Amino acid sequence: MVRIGHVIYKADDLEQAVAEFRAEGFEVEYGKAKDPHNALIYFSTGPYVEIIAGIHMPAVVRGALALTGHRRMVEDYDRLAQAPQGYSRIVFEVEREKFTALEHLCAVHDRSTVISPVARKDPHGRRLSCRCLVPDDWSVPMFVTPFAVDTHRASAHPNGFTRIEEIRYAGSETAVGICLGAQAEERLRCSIGDGTIEVSFA
Numbered sequence: 001m002v003r004i005g006h007v008i009y010k011a012d013d014l015e016q017a018v019a020e021f022r023a024e025g026f027e028v029e030y031g032k033a034k035d036p037h038n039a040l041i042y043f044s045t046g047p048y049v050e051i052i053a054g055i056h057m058p059a060v061v062r063g064a065l066a067l068t069g070h071r072r073m074v075e076d077y078d079r080l081a082q083a084p085q086g087y088s089r090i091v092f093e094v095e096r097e098k099f100t101a102l103e104h105l106c107a108v109h110d111r112s113t114v115i116s117p118v119a120r121k122d123p124h125g126r127r128l129s130c131r132c133l134v135p136d137d138w139s140v141p142m143f144v145t146p147f148a149v150d151t152h153r154a155s156a157h158p159n160g161f162t163r164i165e166e167i168r169y170a171g172s173e174t175a176v177g178i179c180l181g182a183q184a185e186e187r188l189r190c191s192i193g194d195g196t197i198e199v200s201f202a
Contacts, residue, residue, distance in 0.1 A: 009085075032121060094144070106178060139172055165187075165201055176191070
């Protein structure tokens with residue numbers, strides 16, 4: 001079984017999205033102190049919400065991916081940049097040794113993958129790093145290794161919420177097949193649909 005690490009919320013404007021979540025009683029922190037491109041809503045237990053704005057792919061990365069057979073990933077990011085604001089991707093948290101099996105699972109469903117390291121220093125001075133197994137289809141969940149640092153909150157949010165209770169995902173047959181093949185935790189409720197992701201809190 002794989003556990004959900006976080007769910008991505010695609011925002012048109014980062015500051016506005018942060019303000020909206022704060023107005024709903026969530027405590028939100030930016031991903032880094034200077035020039036952040038994301039913000040996080042951590043909980044006392046379980047997965048967190050990552051708010052991302054300005055989703056784009058640098059020209060050098062676009063070229064490298066296209067040359068190595070990942071043109072579909074480039075085109076997918078272009079479509080995502082024009083997509084409406086809202087929850088847009090599920091991210092599973094797995095140990096590094098599971099990547100080979102998950103690469104095979106994605107390949108069975110005709111989805112190629114790339115492995116990428118990610119690291120940042122958060123506003124508390126903590127270094128957060130992981131490795132990501134990224135399918136070339138944004139609708140398919142991504143897989144990341146756990147942070148060495150525990151980012152869970154010690155208390156409830158001002159609105160009383162302590163966790164993500166359930167994530168309902170109406171995905172494509174491919175995306176749902178990968179979720180089922182990876183044996184996603186029961187918090188994720190999958191069905192075939194238009195890609196909509198709904199998140200409920202408790």
